Amino acid sequence: MTLRHSPPPAEPDAPPHGTSPVAVLEGGAATLRPRHHRELAARLALSAATTEGAHMRTEDVQPWLEERRAAGDFHVDRIAFDELDQWRFEETTGNVVHRSGRFFTVEGMDVVERDGPYGDGPSRRWQQPVIRQPEVGILGILAKEFDGVLHFLMQAKMEPGNPNVLQLSPTVQATRSNYTRAHRGTDVKLIDHFFQPDPDRVVVDVLQSEQGSWFYRKTNRNMCVETVEEVEVPEDYCWLTLGQIADLLHADETVNMNARTVLSCLPTEDPDGRALHSDTQLLSWFTGERSRHDIQVRRLPLASVEGWKQGAETIEHEEGRYFRVVAVAVRGSNRERVSWTQPLIEPVGLGVTAFLTREIAGVRHVLVRAVAEGGFLDTVEFAPTVQATPGNHAHLPAADQPLFLDHVLDAPDSRVLYRAVHSEEGGRFLNARSRYLVVDAGEHPAALDPPPGFLWATPAQLSTLTGHGHYVNVEARTLLACLHAMAAGTRGRK
Amino acid sequence: MTLRHSPPPAEPDAPPHGTSPVAVLEGGAATLRPRHHRELAARLALSAATTEGAHMRTEDVQPWLEERRAAGDFHVDRIAFDELDQWRFEETTGNVVHRSGRFFTVEGMDVVERDGPYGDGPSRRWQQPVIRQPEVGILGILAKEFDGVLHFLMQAKMEPGNPNVLQLSPTVQATRSNYTRAHRGTDVKLIDHFFQPDPDRVVVDVLQSEQGSWFYRKTNRNMCVETVEEVEVPEDYCWLTLGQIADLLHADETVNMNARTVLSCLPTEDPDGRALHSDTQLLSWFTGERSRHDIQVRRLPLASVEGWKQGAETIEHEEGRYFRVVAVAVRGSNRERVSWTQPLIEPVGLGVTAFLTREIAGVRHVLVRAVAEGGFLDTVEFAPTVQATPGNHAHLPAADQPLFLDHVLDAPDSRVLYRAVHSEEGGRFLNARSRYLVVDAGEHPAALDPPPGFLWATPAQLSTLTGHGHYVNVEARTLLACLHAMAAGTRGRK
Numbered sequence: 001m002t003l004r005h006s007p008p009p010a011e012p013d014a015p016p017h018g019t020s021p022v023a024v025l026e027g028g029a030a031t032l033r034p035r036h037h038r039e040l041a042a043r044l045a046l047s048a049a050t051t052e053g054a055h056m057r058t059e060d061v062q063p064w065l066e067e068r069r070a071a072g073d074f075h076v077d078r079i080a081f082d083e084l085d086q087w088r089f090e091e092t093t094g095n096v097v098h099r100s101g102r103f104f105t106v107e108g109m110d111v112v113e114r115d116g117p118y119g120d121g122p123s124r125r126w127q128q129p130v131i132r133q134p135e136v137g138i139l140g141i142l143a144k145e146f147d148g149v150l151h152f153l154m155q156a157k158m159e160p161g162n163p164n165v166l167q168l169s170p171t172v173q174a175t176r177s178n179y180t181r182a183h184r185g186t187d188v189k190l191i192d193h194f195f196q197p198d199p200d201r202v203v204v205d206v207l208q209s210e211q212g213s214w215f216y217r218k219t220n221r222n223m224c225v226e227t228v229e230e231v232e233v234p235e236d237y238c239w240l241t242l243g244q245i246a247d248l249l250h251a252d253e254t255v256n257m258n259a260r261t262v263l264s265c266l267p268t269e270d271p272d273g274r275a276l277h278s279d280t281q282l283l284s285w286f287t288g289e290r291s292r293h294d295i296q297v298r299r300l301p302l303a304s305v306e307g308w309k310q311g312a313e314t315i316e317h318e319e320g321r322y323f324r325v326v327a328v329a330v331r332g333s334n335r336e337r338v339s340w341t342q343p344l345i346e347p348v349g350l351g352v353t354a355f356l357t358r359e360i361a362g363v364r365h366v367l368v369r370a371v372a373e374g375g376f377l378d379t380v381e382f383a384p385t386v387q388a389t390p391g392n393h394a395h396l397p398a399a400d401q402p403l404f405l406d407h408v409l410d411a412p413d414s415r416v417l418y419r420a421v422h423s424e425e426g427g428r429f430l431n432a433r434s435r436y437l438v439v440d441a442g443e444h445p446a447a448l449d450p451p452p453g454f455l456w457a458t459p460a461q462l463s464t465l466t467g468h469g470h471y472v473n474v475e476a477r478t479l480l481a482c483l484h485a486m487a488a489g490t491r492g493r494k
Numbered sequence: 495m496t497l498r499h500s501p502p503p504a505e506p507d508a509p510p511h512g513t514s515p516v517a518v519l520e521g522g523a524a525t526l527r528p529r530h531h532r533e534l535a536a537r538l539a540l541s542a543a544t545t546e547g548a549h550m551r552t553e554d555v556q557p558w559l560e561e562r563r564a565a566g567d568f569h570v571d572r573i574a575f576d577e578l579d580q581w582r583f584e585e586t587t588g589n590v591v592h593r594s595g596r597f598f599t600v601e602g603m604d605v606v607e608r609d610g611p612y613g614d615g616p617s618r619r620w621q622q623p624v625i626r627q628p629e630v631g632i633l634g635i636l637a638k639e640f641d642g643v644l645h646f647l648m649q650a651k652m653e654p655g656n657p658n659v660l661q662l663s664p665t666v667q668a669t670r671s672n673y674t675r676a677h678r679g680t681d682v683k684l685i686d687h688f689f690q691p692d693p694d695r696v697v698v699d700v701l702q703s704e705q706g707s708w709f710y711r712k713t714n715r716n717m718c719v720e721t722v723e724e725v726e727v728p729e730d731y732c733w734l735t736l737g738q739i740a741d742l743l744h745a746d747e748t749v750n751m752n753a754r755t756v757l758s759c760l761p762t763e764d765p766d767g768r769a770l771h772s773d774t775q776l777l778s779w780f781t782g783e784r785s786r787h788d789i790q791v792r793r794l795p796l797a798s799v800e801g802w803k804q805g806a807e808t809i810e811h812e813e814g815r816y817f818r819v820v821a822v823a824v825r826g827s828n829r830e831r832v833s834w835t836q837p838l839i840e841p842v843g844l845g846v847t848a849f850l851t852r853e854i855a856g857v858r859h860v861l862v863r864a865v866a867e868g869g870f871l872d873t874v875e876f877a878p879t880v881q882a883t884p885g886n887h888a889h890l891p892a893a894d895q896p897l898f899l900d901h902v903l904d905a906p907d908s909r910v911l912y913r914a915v916h917s918e919e920g921g922r923f924l925n926a927r928s929r930y931l932v933v934d935a936g937e938h939p940a941a942l943d944p945p946p947g948f949l950w951a952t953p954a955q956l957s958t959l960t961g962h963g964h965y966v967n968v969e970a971r972t973l974l975a976c977l978h979a980m981a982a983g984t985r986g987r988k
Binding site: 030031032033034035036037134135136176196197199200202203204205206207221267270273274275276277278279280281283284285287288290291294296360361363377378460461467468470 | 524525526527528529530531628629630670690691693694696697698699700701715761764767768769770771772773774775777778779781782784785788790854855857871872954955961962964
């Protein structure tokens with residue numbers, strides 16, 4: 001790396017490197033494209049309505065996952081920090097770092113959130129450990145048409161933090177270190193479809209945030225790219241329709257977080273095109289929420305984080321709440337040749353992540369909330385109605401319980417339209433399980449008059465927003481994928 | 495302010511404050527709105543096509559501005575730093591701060607930009623002074639229909655940094671300190687239309703970045719709100735159609751930056767709906783540009799910024815390039831009762847800000863560039879083809895000159911489709927003048943095959959992007975307003 005003093009960047013004095021991945025004019029024979037591909041949304045809807053795939057039957061997916069799990073023979077064991085290989089506590093800061101300087105670090109963060117109408121009201125402040133990984137990773141799903149229907153190439157992938165070790169994952173999950181090695185040979189299969197994608201085959205390609213409570217400003221590139229080429233499918237991969245994946249999204253801990261977030265970004269149809277609030281109103285409300293929140297976040301040395309204590313095997317909150325930093329050793333079968341150690345973040349308790357929902361004049365709406373998380377790049381994002389771990393609030397009086405939590409937990413089965421346990425990214429989080437729910441609001445007063453910070457929006461509106469980054473948080477994106485799955489199931493079974 | 499330790503913010507335990515500005519259901523009598531108001535774009539287009547206003551004739555605007563200028567009798571004088579009242583150099587940091595802790599500060603920033611295909615290529619690093627003002631301000635234009643045509647309420651506003659002191663400005667320019675005082679009486683006229691706007695009257699409401707070379711992560715809320723109420727118009731204000739404002743945008747230093755950026759955010763029609771690259775491709779290209787840039791920005795004490803030297807009246811770059819930090823005293827007529835001192839940033843030299851343009855299959859396109867600026871919240875934004883001050887590059891060999899700068903400067907009049915000198919925000923920048931140009935690309939090779947980091951996009955595509963924040967930088971937004979003005983002029987004069 002060469003450092004030199006250069007002019008401020010409004011006036012870059014050298015051309016940027018890399019090449020434009022977008023087709024350019026040749027010989028002036030310019031043709032225009034429609035700005036919006038309406039057929040694409042229709043093709044995706046057809047895939048969602050197709051519950052029988054051209055390759056693997058839906059009922060064979062779980063046995064296949066079992067079989068891949070058995071073949072891998074993966075073992076994940078908790079270890080003490082001093083058993084970590086290649087990872088260490090940095091002397092001056094106490095941060096957890098890899099000897100190569102690559103991968104991620106566990107550091108500290110100090111958050112001051114001024115609330116009130118315009119960030120000038122009451123304030124709360126806390127410190128916590130946080131994962132920092134400033135590079136942009138790729139989460140990519142490859143799509144291809146079989147028998148006239150789009151199928152998506154899913155991978156049976158092991159991640160040490162998954163409660164069941166192996167789940168259905170995107171075609172590609174790659175850190176920048178992975179994909180820049182693509183130039184000189186890489187172990188990330190099929191990365192070439194995503195590294196410099198054919199612009200005419202991009203279905204979606206957008207930067208999205210990840211958990212703002214556990215990550216410091218983490219962003220991944222969520223991509224879906226179609227191919228018309230022959231694809232040699234390795235044995236841990238299979239082609240599934242969106243309808244099949246929708247079925248599998250009703251099962252616990254089967255479709256991993258990375259797959260769910262990419263699925264939530266796929267463009268959808270909205271033939272009705274109506275909602276309680278117009279898109280301009282929705283965005284204006286969101287602008288108001290961003291304006292009125294004032295979040296000041298400062299990175300800290302992990303060693304100086306207040307309210308957390310370090311042991312030989314864990315760094316944990318003094319009252320045992322929120323999460324622990326732990327370490328694991330990973331080992332696979334002889335054939336897999338995997339063996340490494342790494343730190344993980346292990347949340348305390350089973351989370352509850354839920355949308356309240358109701359139909360308004362025949363159109364389904366969900367109750368979104370503008371939530372500030374310390375690790376967000378920009379103040380707030382749209383979040384689920386409820387996003388909480390009940391145990392973290394057990395010490396608080398009833399009045400301080402998370403809004404709507406009781407309503408969601410007490411809902412009779414007849415009002416629960418969707419329910420499954422999903423886990424968060426298994427490469428960073430250990431057993432990070434949450435009950436994902438879509439619950440009919442029924443006669444709850446909020447159905448008519450939501451409290452400040454909450455707003456009714458349609459899934460189609462959220463879907464439009466996932467075409468851009470930093471609007472919809474990762475938990476809401478999982479629920480959006482579940483809402484799509486609910487709709488697909490209905491359609492597929494007609 | 496009460497500080498207390500609280501749970502990480504994914505699980506907020508208290509309801510947020512403030513009230514939802516969006517209408518809620520009453521008594522279950524829910525009606526849906528169309529998500530997209532197509533009539534609104536048509537009404538804005540009608541206003542753009544209307545070059546005769548219902549109130550003031552266009553040719554009377556400049557004399558009126560002159561008259562207001564004379565009435566104000568404003569004087570702006572350079573002073574030494576030690577003549578600043580209420581402002582001082584903070585002892586430990588050397589930062590320029592206001593005694594109240596309000597307004598803005600001048601601090602330092604250290605920027606490392608790793609370039610290369612994925613942020614792992616050659617690197618450049620620099621330090622510089624920068625203005626920090628973390629609060630979100632409001633830039634609001636009030637709209638109202640007269641004789642069936644939308645008019646916009648513009649203010650003849652003095653700002654000390656304006657080369658000509660007073661320019662046409664939005665109805666409201668308010669910092670958060672201004673508008674939170676709205677509760678207890680404020681001197682910001684007409685703020686109530688924007689503070690908690692009637693959601694059914696919001697035309698646009700979006701957070702946009704400002705100069706990333708001079709501001710550290712500055713964001714303002716760009717708003718246009720329609721009213722159907724009677725408006726009592728103070729004497730420094732007048733109603734103009736978009737067609738009239740378009741005419742005035744062809745004059746030098748008449749429409750201020752804040753007005754230009756709000757105008758650039760107004761929704762437009764795109765009946766053709768075609769472009770060289772689809773919106774998905776445009777966004778994918780942008781995602782790739784954001785992914786491949788790696789910018790690391792660190793705030794510094796102003797006193798420790800390398801490469802800049804402090805005198806009694808200026809803080810300037812050691813080679814005299816880029817800009818100076820200076821101080822001014824402002825004084826108005828007895829009637830105006832204004833009198834204060836403040837620091838300003840004064841750029842060195844006249845800037846050149848230009849779009850190359852061409853028609854592709856009959857549709858106008860402009861050559862956008864993904865540019866990294868140290869003060870951006872998120873790596874890169876879409877910027878003009880050229881954004882440079884020639885003098886800052888005079889010491890560099892021809893090969894290191896900004897791309898396309900010579901092409902823009904050497905263009906014969908026949909290829910210059912738009913030309914005017916505009917100045918940047920006069921509340922922070924002194925005589926920050928730039929030649930804004932739209933130049934026909936002609937037979938330039940880039941017309942067919944733009945270099946890496948550049949892409950052809952339509953003004954309508956940029957207009958869609960200004961509906962969201964952090965896509966289009968403020969210089970490109972000014973040019974977008976100028977492109978709208980070019981189109982409006984054509985239409986209005988048919």
